[in-house]
Amino acid sequence: MTDRLPEGWELVVGLEVHCELATATKLFCGCPNAFGEEPNTNVCPVCLGLPGSLPVLNRRAVELAMRIGVALRCSIEPSVFHRKNYFYPDMPKDFQISQYDAPINRGGRLELPDGSVIGVERAHLEEDTGKTTHVGGTGRIGGADYALVDYNRSGVPLVEIVSAPDIRSSAQAHAYASELRAILVASGASDGRMEEGSMRVDANVSVRRTGEPFGTRCEIKNLNSLRSLVRAIEHEAARQVALVQAGGTVVQETRHWDEGEGRTLSMRSKEEANDYRYFPEPDLVPLAPDERWRSEVAASLPPLPAGRRAVLAGLFGGSPTQAQLDQIRSVVTSDLDRVVAGAVAKGAPAALALARTANEVAANAERAADLDLDGFSRLLLLEAGGELGATQAKAVLSELLERGGDPTAIAKSMGFESMDEGELREVVARVVAELPEEWDKFLAGDSKVQGALIGAVMRATSNSANGKAVTEELARMRSEARGAS
Amino acid sequence: MSDLALQIAADVRAGRRSAREVVEESLSLIATGDDIHAFLEVLADEALARADAIDRSVADGEDPGPLAGVPIALKDNLCTRGIPTTCSSRILAGWRPPYDATVVERLRDAGAVLVGKTNMDEFAMGSSTENSCSGPTLNPRDRGRVPGGSSGGSAASVAAGFVPLALGSDTGGSIRQPAALCGVVGVKPTYGLVSRYGLVAFASSLDQIGPLGASVADAALCLEVIAGHDARDTTSLEGPVPDMLAAVERPVRGLRVGLVTELVEGTSPEVAARVRESAEALAGAGCAVEEVSIPQFRYGLSAYYLIAPAEASSNLARFDGVRYGLRVDASDAEAMNVATRTAGFGPEVKRRIMLGTYALSAGYYDEYYAKAQRVRRWVANGFADAYAKFDALLGATTPTTAFALGEHSEDPLAMYRSDTCTVPANLSGDPAMSVPFGTDAGGLPVGVQVFAPALGEDVMFALAGALERSAPTKEPPR
Numbered sequence: 001m002t003d004r005l006p007e008g009w010e011l012v013v014g015l016e017v018h019c020e021l022a023t024a025t026k027l028f029c030g031c032p033n034a035f036g037e038e039p040n041t042n043v044c045p046v047c048l049g050l051p052g053s054l055p056v057l058n059r060r061a062v063e064l065a066m067r068i069g070v071a072l073r074c075s076i077e078p079s080v081f082h083r084k085n086y087f088y089p090d091m092p093k094d095f096q097i098s099q100y101d102a103p104i105n106r107g108g109r110l111e112l113p114d115g116s117v118i119g120v121e122r123a124h125l126e127e128d129t130g131k132t133t134h135v136g137g138t139g140r141i142g143g144a145d146y147a148l149v150d151y152n153r154s155g156v157p158l159v160e161i162v163s164a165p166d167i168r169s170s171a172q173a174h175a176y177a178s179e180l181r182a183i184l185v186a187s188g189a190s191d192g193r194m195e196e197g198s199m200r201v202d203a204n205v206s207v208r209r210t211g212e213p214f215g216t217r218c219e220i221k222n223l224n225s226l227r228s229l230v231r232a233i234e235h236e237a238a239r240q241v242a243l244v245q246a247g248g249t250v251v252q253e254t255r256h257w258d259e260g261e262g263r264t265l266s267m268r269s270k271e272e273a274n275d276y277r278y279f280p281e282p283d284l285v286p287l288a289p290d291e292r293w294r295s296e297v298a299a300s301l302p303p304l305p306a307g308r309r310a311v312l313a314g315l316f317g318g319s320p321t322q323a324q325l326d327q328i329r330s331v332v333t334s335d336l337d338r339v340v341a342g343a344v345a346k347g348a349p350a351a352l353a354l355a356r357t358a359n360e361v362a363a364n365a366e367r368a369a370d371l372d373l374d375g376f377s378r379l380l381l382l383e384a385g386g387e388l389g390a391t392q393a394k395a396v397l398s399e400l401l402e403r404g405g406d407p408t409a410i411a412k413s414m415g416f417e418s419m420d421e422g423e424l425r426e427v428v429a430r431v432v433a434e435l436p437e438e439w440d441k442f443l444a445g446d447s448k449v450q451g452a453l454i455g456a457v458m459r460a461t462s463n464s465a466n467g468k469a470v471t472e473e474l475a476r477m478r479s480e481a482r483g484a485s
Numbered sequence: 486m487s488d489l490a491l492q493i494a495a496d497v498r499a500g501r502r503s504a505r506e507v508v509e510e511s512l513s514l515i516a517t518g519d520d521i522h523a524f525l526e527v528l529a530d531e532a533l534a535r536a537d538a539i540d541r542s543v544a545d546g547e548d549p550g551p552l553a554g555v556p557i558a559l560k561d562n563l564c565t566r567g568i569p570t571t572c573s574s575r576i577l578a579g580w581r582p583p584y585d586a587t588v589v590e591r592l593r594d595a596g597a598v599l600v601g602k603t604n605m606d607e608f609a610m611g612s613s614t615e616n617s618c619s620g621p622t623l624n625p626r627d628r629g630r631v632p633g634g635s636s637g638g639s640a641a642s643v644a645a646g647f648v649p650l651a652l653g654s655d656t657g658g659s660i661r662q663p664a665a666l667c668g669v670v671g672v673k674p675t676y677g678l679v680s681r682y683g684l685v686a687f688a689s690s691l692d693q694i695g696p697l698g699a700s701v702a703d704a705a706l707c708l709e710v711i712a713g714h715d716a717r718d719t720t721s722l723e724g725p726v727p728d729m730l731a732a733v734e735r736p737v738r739g740l741r742v743g744l745v746t747e748l749v750e751g752t753s754p755e756v757a758a759r760v761r762e763s764a765e766a767l768a769g770a771g772c773a774v775e776e777v778s779i780p781q782f783r784y785g786l787s788a789y790y791l792i793a794p795a796e797a798s799s800n801l802a803r804f805d806g807v808r809y810g811l812r813v814d815a816s817d818a819e820a821m822n823v824a825t826r827t828a829g830f831g832p833e834v835k836r837r838i839m840l841g842t843y844a845l846s847a848g849y850y851d852e853y854y855a856k857a858q859r860v861r862r863w864v865a866n867g868f869a870d871a872y873a874k875f876d877a878l879l880g881a882t883t884p885t886t887a888f889a890l891g892e893h894s895e896d897p898l899a900m901y902r903s904d905t906c907t908v909p910a911n912l913s914g915d916p917a918m919s920v921p922f923g924t925d926a927g928g929l930p931v932g933v934q935v936f937a938p939a940l941g942e943d944v945m946f947a948l949a950g951a952l953e954r955s956a957p958t959k960e961p962p963r
């Protein structure tokens with residue numbers, strides 16, 4: 001399936017992103033906010049909603065929510081907590097403390113790397129629920145023998161970020177979710193791990209004929225990855241267009257994305273939806289961060305991805321190639337831009353530093369934090385100066401990442417010391433003699449065989465030859481041969 | 486028991502009397518006298534062990550605190566670690582909280598001895614203690630009558646002389662009304678003066694914990710112990726606690742007291758007569774007493790009966806059979822929830838949950854809940870206007886003296902009306918207390934209510950002390 005709708009149709013998407021805040025403790029109690037512990041070990045009377053318990057707001061969670069607000073250019077406003085009332089066994093109080101008509105962050109915007117801007121309607125604080133596991137029978141909610149509830153997640157702080165319905169393609173939805181994720185991570189507000197559920201995305205999808213008012217939307221839930229998000233939006237848009245074209249009407253409802261089946265299924269219609277009976281939470285006082293607190297939070301906000309990308313792009317004199325822009329984005333997303341900048345500051349060439357970081361360093365991201373930037377930049381200089389070939393440099397880098405050390409010494413211990421000129425000439429001459437057909441083509445000007453010749457030399461020298469020197473020797477031999485004929 | 490808490494604590498601290506002796510007396514009075522069903526649970530072993538510990542600390546030269554050795558009863562909606570806390574509801578049968586309410590900790594730290602948990606209207610919803618799953622408490626002054634509610638067990642336990650002090654909770658009058666009907670002192674403090682942590686919530690924005698005592702000074706002593714900021718309740722107030730015990734003896738000369746017309750008219754002739762006499766008594770003590778009309782008081786009750794059920798409908802949602810208390814099994818979680826709540830809640834609780842759910846529903850919220858909140862602010866403004874002219878206000882605590890068991894139980898609205906005089910102070914959050922002041926012709930106690938502005942407990946206790954000293958019949962607590 002493609003991103004394309006039939007001619008004359010337009011996709012309209014708004015995303016609701018829930019992210020767990022990276023606090024040490026839960027939103028309203030002192031229990032640890034931790035993932036993957038034994039069930040029901042991080043609980044207390046408050047997050048179990050025991051009778052008589054009362055919530056106490058976590059100041060750090062408010063700060064992280066405000067950081068998100070600042071990062072998304074929202075206005076931070078006096079806010080009120082509301083109770084959202086509905087029954088569900090994994091919600092211990094049978095209401096969720098959330099924010100309703102007075103959210104802490106309102107009216108922001110998110111600029112995507114391609115320059116398009118998506119509005120952010122609000123980003124409010126709320127508590128997470130526990131987790132239900134259906135056991136036995138079909139294992140599905142309707143056919144299980146019994147259910148187990150883990151309340152470790154109950155009361156974990158969440159910020160729900162609601163975009164305006166400004167998104168017009170599945171690719172743009174992907175770009176929005178990944179940029180938002182990068183902002184959440186960079187700001188220190190959340191670890192943004194979709195696979196662990198610390199970032200969850202719901203999509204409101206509708207279609208319309210171009211120029212007409214918005215169509216009826218469906219909310220798609222259970223999107224566990226960006227890939228699911230893209231697939232689900234495309235599937236749902238196609239479903240809605242087909243439905244309308246066949247004379248039907250879209251019904252406002254919540255739909256469940258079935259990753260295996262690759263389609264959305266109806267969960268509940270608007271008529272079946274809960275009446276949440278929101279009302280102000282009487283156990284909490286209104287939250288009104290003063291100007292001083294707000295500016296402290298704004299001042300403590302770490303640099304955000306867009307700014308960090310601009311810094312790296314600046315290393316290329318403001319005109320990086322598209323491939324480099326992609327590398328810059330991935331380096332910033334992996335939080336490795338300081339590696340590039342550090343190496344460049346020590347004299348390494350920007351393009352090489354970026355390429356090696358985006359590929360080899362990123363591939364070993366867990367070791368990247370310990371990478372010695374001085375050694376890395378000297379390695380890059382060795383490679384740029386032709387003293388090490390690309391393959392050799394990568395091998396040295398791998399060692400540098402794993403165990404550290406001096407790049408020259410590592411190269412030497414790997415036998416990558418440049419062969420002397422005479423030795424290299426001998427090997428190249430022997431290889432050329434063994435490959436007469438390729439040599440003839442090379443002489444005839446077919447540069448495509450050059451790689452094969454170089455590869456053969458590298459094999460013959462167990463990769464210890466300098467690729468650049470081999471290239472030069474081949475060129476020298478060619479001009480010598482041409483001169484002789 | 487004949488001694489007041491102040492005397493007991495003074496004797497125990499001085500080593501003149503053992504806590505064990507005091508507690509044994511209290512336990513034996515309960516054992517022989519509690520056919521009025523004030524207690525749901527008597528904690529004899531724990532209480533005696535605690536008394537012995539207090540005696541040991543006195544022997545070691547330590548001071549066990551201002552309530553040393555004082556037996557105290559707790560309303561059964563206050564969480565007690567390891568001790569059943571049922572709110573007189575089937576739905577909490579068997580539940581033992583894993584933690585103590587803040588007030589329980591503070592009482593223990595002050596040397597008080599918890600002797601038992603008292604009967605109440607289920608989840609504090611009622612004005613007669615007839616809505617208890619384990620049956621009503623009888624009024625010790627007249628066993629054919631109700632003790633009031635919802636803290637009826639606590640009021641009766643003090644009135645019967647089982648304990649000198651008890652704690653109750655007051656959402657719309659649940660401390661003051663039974664105090665009046667049983668002839669004891671009952672205090673609803675300023676909202677936020679006492680931490681609600683560990684009080685099973687009925688209506689969070691109205692609930693306050695407070696003391697019931699045989700004397701004004703005892704109530705002040707107890708309130709000083711339990712009052713003060715608690716980090717576990719963000720609605721609890723920071724800053725100093727009013728000096729209450731010292732205020733009880735303070736002269737009241739020159740205080741401006743408003744006698745609230747609405748809390749005299751509409752009460753029974755005998756209640757009205759006692760209230761007017763109490764105003765005269767204060768005038769005799771040198772107060773400038775003047776009648777004042779606060780018309781907002783007439784509308785408090787209808788606002789209260791929307792706001793309190795609305796909050797209750799949400800607070801009581803957690804009793805779903807999943808985690809604790811009663812569970813009635815059914816085919817799935819939702820059916821289990823319905824079956825559990827159907828079997829676990831009594832009719833009055835169900836009525837209020839339905840009222841509150843309706844008041845918060847989409848399309849009705851503005852008409853009911855939001856409008857009730859506006860009325861609430863208007864009532865608070867009525868108080869504020871009056872306090873611009875007066876230091877304190879005076880009126881009846883209840884429209885009538887204790888009514889007969891069963892008299893109102895078929896007519897919820899008649900029952901609700903018995904909260905008319907007490908509800909306004911819950912809506913405004915200001916303190917109010919009931920002080921016994923004489924009786925009706927049948928000898929049933931009448932309570933008069935003293936109101937003060939927020940954190941004006943010192944003024945309130947000074948006036949209550951003056952009323953106590955001038956009350957026409959000083960019937961000793963039984």
Ligand SMILES: [Zn+2]
Pocket residue numbers: 026029030031042043044045046047048155
């Ligand atoms: Zn907790």
